[in-house]
Amino acid sequence: GAVVSQHPSWVICKSGTSVKIECRSLDFQATTMFWYRQFPKQSLMLMATSNEGSKATYEQGVEKDKFLINHASLTLSTLTVTSAHPEDSSFYICSARARGNEQFFGPGTRLTVL
Amino acid sequence: AQSVTQLDSQVPVFEEAPVELRCNYSSSVSVYLFWYVQYPNQGLQLLLKYLSGSTLVKGINGFEAEFNKSQTSFHLRKPSVHISDTAEYFCAVSEGSSASKIIFGSGTRLSIRP
Numbered sequence: 708g709a710v711v712s713q714h715p716s717w718v719i720c721k722s723g724t725s726v727k728i729e730c731r732s733l734d735f736q737a738t739t740m741f742w743y744r745q746f747p748k749q750s751l752m753l754m755a756t757s758n759e760g761s762k763a764t765y766e767q768g769v770e771k772d773k774f775l776i777n778h779a780s781l782t783l784s785t786l787t788v789t790s791a792h793p794e795d796s797s798f799y800i801c802s803a804r805a806r807g808n809e810q811f812f813g814p815g816t817r818l819t820v821l
Numbered sequence: 822a823q824s825v826t827q828l829d830s831q832v833p834v835f836e837e838a839p840v841e842l843r844c845n846y847s848s849s850v851s852v853y854l855f856w857y858v859q860y861p862n863q864g865l866q867l868l869l870k871y872l873s874g875s876t877l878v879k880g881i882n883g884f885e886a887e888f889n890k891s892q893t894s895f896h897l898r899k900p901s902v903h904i905s906d907t908a909e910y911f912c913a914v915s916e917g918s919s920a921s922k923i924i925f926g927s928g929t930r931l932s933i934r935p
Contacts, residue, residue: 713864741922741923743925748930749927749928750911750925750926750927750928751865751911751925752925753922753923753924753925756922800864800865802865802923809867809870810923812857812864812865812866813864814863814864815862815863815864817862
């Protein structure tokens with residue numbers, strides 16, 4: 708199957724700083740990528756849908772100015788958590804939609820904000 | 822809007838016993854249905870999916886699921902589980918269009934006892 712990578716796999720940062728997470732589709736082009744967050748022992752909550760070349764569509768309750776999404780190319784989407792606080796600590800997972808409409812998920816990025 | 826309900830948050834079973842993980846969905850349109858598995862500190866792996874056609878879907882690792890439109894269910898089954906099946910299982914739904922996002926259920930933790 709198609710491969711989606713995320714970088715970094717884990718990151719620790721100080722409160723108030725910004726963190727960028729990359730999501731790449733390694734062997735296919737993805738016009739649409741999705742960003743999810745997962746709190747411990749909970750399900751994945753969709754944060755936003757990222758379309759190449761256009762603004763991301765955010766789910767209700769997700770602050771677009773705090774979670775900046777850029778889908779610069781058909782193989783790369785980035786999520787930047789701005790002015791991170793401890794409550795932003797979570798597992799962030801991206802997925803990329805291939806041409807056959809199947810979504811492939813990345814391995815996730817664990818963010819810890821001190 | 823579509824939604825997914827996983828009634829069992831935890832399912833403990835003995836090794837080599839059969840297991841069923843329940844999933845019910847709601848949607849006003851046709852849907853695609855998925856089961857994903859998540860091992861600790863890892864991303865999601867697709868177990869199986871229903872898009873159309875035969876209502877009995879076979880997936881990896883010996884799992885299968887049956888789509889029941891009248892009961893709006895998509896229960897996951899395995900006739901004999903192994904210790905290695907210990908993981909979190911997520912049922913998910915996507916409305917039947919190329920632009921649809923995937924919505925996840927709350928997850929079921931399957932724990933296998935020797």
